[in-house]
Amino acid sequence: MIGEFGRGARTAIAPTSGGTPDGLIADCRASVELVWTLVRTDFKARYHGSMNGFLWALLKPAMMFAVLMTVFSFLFQDPRYKLNLIVGLCLWEFFADATKTGVVALDAKAFLIKKVRAPLWVLVLSSMANALLTLAVFSTAIVAFLCISGQAPSAINLLCFGAYIVALVVMVSAFALAASVLFLRVRDLNQVWDVVVQAGFFLAPVIYPLGIVPERFHFYFYLWPPTPIVEFSRAALLTGITPTSTAHAYLALEVVACLAIGVLVFRRFAPRAAEYV
Amino acid sequence: MSRALLEVRGVSKAFSLPSVRRNTVREHVFAGFRPRAHQRHVVLDDVSFDVKPGEAVGLMGSNGCGKSTLLKIVSGIFVPDSGHVVRRAGITPILELGVGWNGELDAVDNVHLIGSLMGLSLPELRNSLDEILAFAELEAFANLKVKHYSSGMAARLAYAVAFQAVREVLILDEIFAVGDAGFRRRCEERYQQLRADGHTIILVSHDPRAVRTFCDRALLLEHGRITMDAPSHQVSEAYLTRLHARPPVDAAPLAHVG
Numbered sequence: 257m258i259g260e261f262g263r264g265a266r267t268a269i270a271p272t273s274g275g276t277p278d279g280l281i282a283d284c285r286a287s288v289e290l291v292w293t294l295v296r297t298d299f300k301a302r303y304h305g306s307m308n309g310f311l312w313a314l315l316k317p318a319m320m321f322a323v324l325m326t327v328f329s330f331l332f333q334d335p336r337y338k339l340n341l342i343v344g345l346c347l348w349e350f351f352a353d354a355t356k357t358g359v360v361a362l363d364a365k366a367f368l369i370k371k372v373r374a375p376l377w378v379l380v381l382s383s384m385a386n387a388l389l390t391l392a393v394f395s396t397a398i399v400a401f402l403c404i405s406g407q408a409p410s411a412i413n414l415l416c417f418g419a420y421i422v423a424l425v426v427m428v429s430a431f432a433l434a435a436s437v438l439f440l441r442v443r444d445l446n447q448v449w450d451v452v453v454q455a456g457f458f459l460a461p462v463i464y465p466l467g468i469v470p471e472r473f474h475f476y477f478y479l480w481p482p483t484p485i486v487e488f489s490r491a492a493l494l495t496g497i498t499p500t501s502t503a504h505a506y507l508a509l510e511v512v513a514c515l516a517i518g519v520l521v522f523r524r525f526a527p528r529a530a531e532y533v
Numbered sequence: 534m535s536r537a538l539l540e541v542r543g544v545s546k547a548f549s550l551p552s553v554r555r556n557t558v559r560e561h562v563f564a565g566f567r568p569r570a571h572q573r574h575v576v577l578d579d580v581s582f583d584v585k586p587g588e589a590v591g592l593m594g595s596n597g598c599g600k601s602t603l604l605k606i607v608s609g610i611f612v613p614d615s616g617h618v619v620r621r622a623g624i625t626p627i628l629e630l631g632v633g634w635n636g637e638l639d640a641v642d643n644v645h646l647i648g649s650l651m652g653l654s655l656p657e658l659r660n661s662l663d664e665i666l667a668f669a670e671l672e673a674f675a676n677l678k679v680k681h682y683s684s685g686m687a688a689r690l691a692y693a694v695a696f697q698a699v700r701e702v703l704i705l706d707e708i709f710a711v712g713d714a715g716f717r718r719r720c721e722e723r724y725q726q727l728r729a730d731g732h733t734i735i736l737v738s739h740d741p742r743a744v745r746t747f748c749d750r751a752l753l754l755e756h757g758r759i760t761m762d763a764p765s766h767q768v769s770e771a772y773l774t775r776l777h778a779r780p781p782v783d784a785a786p787l788a789h790v791g
Contacts, residue, residue: 286649286654289649371626443556531611
C-alpha cells in the first residue's frame with residue numbers, strides 16, 4: 257500500500273539494494289519502469305498524444321531520401337548509388353536527430369531536475385528513444401529489402417552491421433551525456449551544434465562516395481565519427497566486403513575515446529547540473 | 534536513543550556569481566575568453582542538524598536566508614561545497630509550491646512521470662491514481678493538459694502526489710498556503726495521519742502558527758546559519774520577534790539565490 261511507513265527506504269536514485277538478489281531485481285525493475293515512463297511520455301508530448309504521430313518521424317527521412325535520390329542519381333551513375341544513399345542517410349539521420357535531441361535533453365527535463373533528485377544519465381539516454389526507433393525501423397527495412405531482392409548479406413556481415421550500429425549509439429550517447437550538461441552552462445550550444453551537423457552532413461560521405469575524395473585526405477574524414485560507420489556499413493551490407501581487423505581496431509579506438517571524453521565531462525559537470533537549469 | 538534518519542554535517546554552500554553574464558559561446562567569443570571576476574555569495578555556512586525517525590521539524594527563516602538551498606541539498610538535488618548529508622531513508626521533496634510538471638502532458642502522465650522518479654512502481658501508481666486525483670479534486674480534469682491548469686490546481690496535484698507517494702521522509706515547502714479552506718483542511722488531516730503512521734517530516738513555513746501546531750522542534754535559519762534549534766513554540770516566537778525588530782527595507786542581496 258502506498259503511503260505505508262517504511263516503503264520509502266528504497267529510492268529510485270540511490271538504490272539501496274544492499275546487494276541482495278531481490279533488491280537488485282527491484283532496482284532493475286524500477287529503472288526499467290522509469291525509462292518506459294520517460295519514453296512513453298516523451299512520445300506523447302512530442303506527437304500530441306497520438307502514437308500514430310510516429311509516422312511523421314518516419315516520413316521526414318523518407319522524404320529526404322526521395323529528394324536526394326532524385327537529384328543525385330543523375331550526378332552519380334553507379335547503379336548501387338541509391339542503396340548506398342539510403343544506408344548512409346538512415347545512419348546519418350540517427351546521428352543528427354539523436355545528437356540534436358541529446359544536447360537539450362536535460363534542459364527539456366528542467367521541470368524534473370529542479371524538483372527531484374533524478375538520475376540524469378537515464379534522462380539523457382532515454383531522450384534518444386525516438387531516433388533509435390527510427391533507426392531500427394529503417395535498418396530492418398534495408399536488410400529486409402536486401403534479403404528479398406536476393407542480395408542478402410552474409411551472417412558475419414550482418415553481425416558487423418549490428419556492431420557498427422552499437423558503436424554509433426555508444427558514440428552518440430557519449431556526446432549526448434557531455435553536451436547535455438554543457439548546454440546548461442553554455443546556452444547556445446544547440447545552435448553551434450546545428451551548424452556543425454549541417455557542415456558535417458557534407459563531411460560524411462552520405463550523398464557522395466568517399467572514392468571521389470583524394471585518398472590522402474581519407475584519414476581526416478574517418479575522424480568524423482559518422483564516416484567510418486557509414487563506410488563500414490556499406491561495405492558489409494552492400495559490397496559484401498568485411499572491413500579489415502585494423503579498420504575495426506581504429507573504430508573501436510574512436511568509440512572508446514568518445515566514450516571516455518563523454519563520461520569524463522558528464523561526471524565533472526553533472527553533480528551541479530540542477531544549479532544551472 | 535534511535536539513530537538519526539538524516540544527518541546534516543557542516544554543510545556550506547556558496548554561489549559564485551560572475552561580474553559579467555556570459556552564457557553563450559557567442560558571448561565568450563566576443564569577449565575574447567577573457568577571465569571574469571567572480572563574487573562569492575555564501576548561502577549556507579556550516580549548517581549541522583539531525584532529524585530522528587518520526588520527528589516533525591520546522592524550518593523558519595526570512596526570504597533569502599538559504600532555506601530553499603538547504604532543502605535542495607538535503608533532498609540531494611544540489612551538492613554542498615563542503616560538509617555532507619547522511620540519508621538513511623527515502624525522501625519525498627515537495628519544493629517551491631509543487632513538483633515539476635510538463636505542461637504538454639495531462640495529469641495522469643505527469644503523475645506517472647514524477648511518481649516513477651520518486652520510486653513508485655507502475656502498479657502502485659495505477660492503484661493510487663484515483664486517490665491522488667480525488668485528493669486534488671481533479672478527477673474531471675485528469676485528461677486535460679497541465680498547461681491549462683490554474684496555478685492552484687497544479688499545486689494541489691503536487692501535494693496530492695506527495696501525500697500518496699510519500700517515502701519515509703517528507704519535505705514540505707509552505708504546504709498550508711495552498712488551495713482553499715477545504716483543501717487545506719484535508720492537507721492538515723492527511724498530515725496528522727502521516728505523522729501518526731510514523732513518517733518523518735521537515736516543514737518549511739513562514740507561518741508561526743503552522744510551525745507551532747505541526748512541529749515538535751524547529752530550526753531558525755538566519756543568513757545561512759542555524760541560530761536556534763529548539764522546541765517549535767520557542768523558535769516561532771523568536772522568529773516573530775526578529776521579524777518585527779528588522780528594519781523595514783532589508784538589504785537582500787541573497788534574495789535571488791536563497
